[in-house]
Amino acid sequence: MMLKQLAVGDRAKVCGFADTGGPYRRKLLSMGLTPGAELLVMRVAPMGDPVEIRVRGFALTLRKGEADALTVEKL
Template identity: 75%
Template sequence: MMLKHLAVGDRATIAGFNPTGKAYRRKLLSMGLTPGTPITVVRVAPMGDPVEIRVRGSALSLRKDEADALEVEKI
């Protein structure tokens, strides 16, 4: 499942990275978005870009391209 399919308030764990999102992989890893990490969707902008998530006690805003690079498993 992709991050863009989650609604506000949904919780998930990061399963991995989409093979088409290689350009963002290193950036996402440096922000603490490693496989197995739980996340919560805090808000989504009206047009779907950006998406705010809570991870490891911090709030991150991801652009649509960055969010498409993440594969998640809903909790």
């Protein structure tokens, strides 16, 4: 499942990265979005871009391209 498929208030666990997410992979890893990390969807903009999540105790805002690079498992 992709991050963009989650609604506000949903919890998920990072599973990995999409095949098309190559350019964003290193950036997402450096921001703490490693496989196994749990996240909470805090806000989604009306057009779906950006998405605010809470991961490892801090708030993080991802643009559509970055969010599409992430695969998650809903908890």
